[in-house]
Amino acid sequence: MNLPPLIQSFVLHFGEMGSRxxxxxxxxxxxxxxYVSPEPLNADQIVDALGISRSNVSMSLRELQTWNLVLLKxxxxxxxxxxxxxxxxxxxxxxxxxxxxxxxxxxxxxxxxEILMQQPASDxxxxxxxxxxxxxxxxxxxxxxxxxxxxxxxxxxxxxxxxGAKVTKLLEAKDKIVSLGRxxxxxxKG
Amino acid sequence: MNLPPLIQSFVLHFGEMGSRxxxxxxxxxxxxxxYVSPEPLNADQIVDALGISRSNVSMSLRELQTWNLVLLKxxxxxxxxxxxxxxxxxxxxxxxxxxxxxxxxxxxxxxxxEILMQQPASDxxxxxxxxxxxxxxxxxxxxxxxxxxxxxxxxxxxxxxxxGAKVTKLLEAKDKIVSLGRxxxxxxKG
DNA sequence: CTGTCATTTCAGTAATTTCTGAAATAACAG
DNA sequence: CTGTTATTTCAGAAATTACTGAAATGACAG
Numbered sequence: 405m406n407l408p409p410l411i412q413s414f415v416l417h418f419g420e421m422g423s424r425x426x427x428x429x430x431x432x433x434x435x436x437x438x439y440v441s442p443e444p445l446n447a448d449q450i451v452d453a454l455g456i457s458r459s460n461v462s463m464s465l466r467e468l469q470t471w472n473l474v475l476l477k478x479x480x481x482x483x484x485x486x487x488x489x490x491x492x493x494x495x496x497x498x499x500x501x502x503x504x505x506x507x508x509x510x511x512x513x514x515x516x517x518e519i520l521m522q523q524p525a526s527d528x529x530x531x532x533x534x535x536x537x538x539x540x541x542x543x544x545x546x547x548x549x550x551x552x553x554x555x556x557x558x559x560x561x562x563x564x565x566x567x568g569a570k571v572t573k574l575l576e577a578k579d580k581i582v583s584l585g586r587x588x589x590x591x592x593k594g
Numbered sequence: 595m596n597l598p599p600l601i602q603s604f605v606l607h608f609g610e611m612g613s614r615x616x617x618x619x620x621x622x623x624x625x626x627x628x629y630v631s632p633e634p635l636n637a638d639q640i641v642d643a644l645g646i647s648r649s650n651v652s653m654s655l656r657e658l659q660t661w662n663l664v665l666l667k668x669x670x671x672x673x674x675x676x677x678x679x680x681x682x683x684x685x686x687x688x689x690x691x692x693x694x695x696x697x698x699x700x701x702x703x704x705x706x707x708e709i710l711m712q713q714p715a716s717d718x719x720x721x722x723x724x725x726x727x728x729x730x731x732x733x734x735x736x737x738x739x740x741x742x743x744x745x746x747x748x749x750x751x752x753x754x755x756x757x758g759a760k761v762t763k764l765l766e767a768k769d770k771i772v773s774l775g776r777x778x779x780x781x782x783k784g
Numbered sequence: 785c786t787g788t789c790a791t792t793t794c795a796g797t798a799a800t801t802t803c804t805g806a807a808a809t810a811a812c813a814g
Numbered sequence: 815c816t817g818t819t820a821t822t823t824c825a826g827a828a829a830t831t832a833c834t835g836a837a838a839t840g841a842c843a844g
Contacts, residue, residue: 552758568742
């Protein structure tokens with residue numbers, strides 16, 4: 405590996421984390437390298453920078469493309485492929501969320517739905533279905549929320565994040581006022 | 595494996611997903627089994643149900659315990675260990691979020707901080723630091739939001755989810771009113 | 785203590801995943 | 815066409831991860 409020390413730390417870290425994130429070391433390293441690189445890189449540049457085989461680079465780039473995490477670019481009068489990551493970190497976050505959902509959540513949701521359609525043949529199965537139904541309900545709530553929020557433009561999303569739990573405090577206050585109003589009216593009636 | 599078909603589907607699915615979630619097949623299967631089981635199970639029951647070795651069960655349960663995803667129970671006059679998962683799916687979600695953050699996010703945040711402290715020695719490093727700083731900023735925002743939201747009780751959290759993006763529509767409306775007020779006052783002054 | 789039952793550890797093996805080099809394919813210029 | 819350059823494929827090697835059986839440890843009753 406042949407990189408400035410500061411960049412190397414970053415690349416190596418992404419490599420190590422790769423396995424925890426469900427991608428492998430090389431894929432993580434290539435992504436990190438492209439992310440910090442000022443311009444697009446071609447496959448041979450990646451080979452030189454990371455000291456891995458050409459074929460490994462090819463396969464790992466393909467993997468990154470299936471994740472929609474890299475962009476293919478072409479320079480005029482050069483038939484090689486050059487790769488970058490999108491500039492906007494918020495866009496990267498959206499892509500990551502979308503792809504992880506597709507891989508980690510959606511299949512489970514569909515398995516749960518399928519099982520819940522079936523007729524339980526025993527108490528054990530009945531109980532299991534109840535538990536699965538709870539899980540299904542939670543995941544559906546989360547994905548509905550996600551579908552709702554992912555449409556927001558970046559600045560709206562940022563606002564939402566900044567608000568955080570404050571929103572519920574507002575709602576709490578509102579609830580109190582409403583219930584006060586109600587109890588007042590009830591008192592007036594009685 | 596010796597399980598009612600409906601439960602077996604669930605268990606096998608969790609096994610397959612395991613690798614995508616950064617845990618292994620056996621760990622996923624054991625978790626799924628405990629999740630749908632009406633009462634706590636001991637290690638030998640798990641061995642019978644899943645057809646895996648006793649030592650594997652022991653190691654996998656230990657793994658699940660480090661994730662805080664299973665609870666150890668004891669029955670009176672029985673020295674064996676029995677295991678369950680927490681009942682409340684919302685609590686499970688919190689635990690999962692917390693543990694994944696600890697494993698997948700926090701290390702990256704600390705590496706980024708460390709690198710950003712250093713003095714760049716070239717244009718390449720300067721540019722890389724800028725990119726890392728963007729990433730760092732995004733992750734900090736997300737974790738601040740998360741720290742804020744994770745304290746909410748379940749019903750408040752559920753409310754927040756149900757609201758989803760509606761909150762920003764409210765804010766949008768509020769912004770308009772405020773800016774109308776401002777421009778009116780500006781007009782009055784001018 | 786001693787014997788029994790439960791759990792954990794761990795070295796070796798099995799299975800899976802990752803990586804490579806060589807060959808195949810593709811895309812193009814002359 | 816032919817030669818050159820770029821990319822992909824893929825069978826086997828290397829590395830990593832998961833799993834097992836046997837032995838060790840622990841916990842307790844008598």
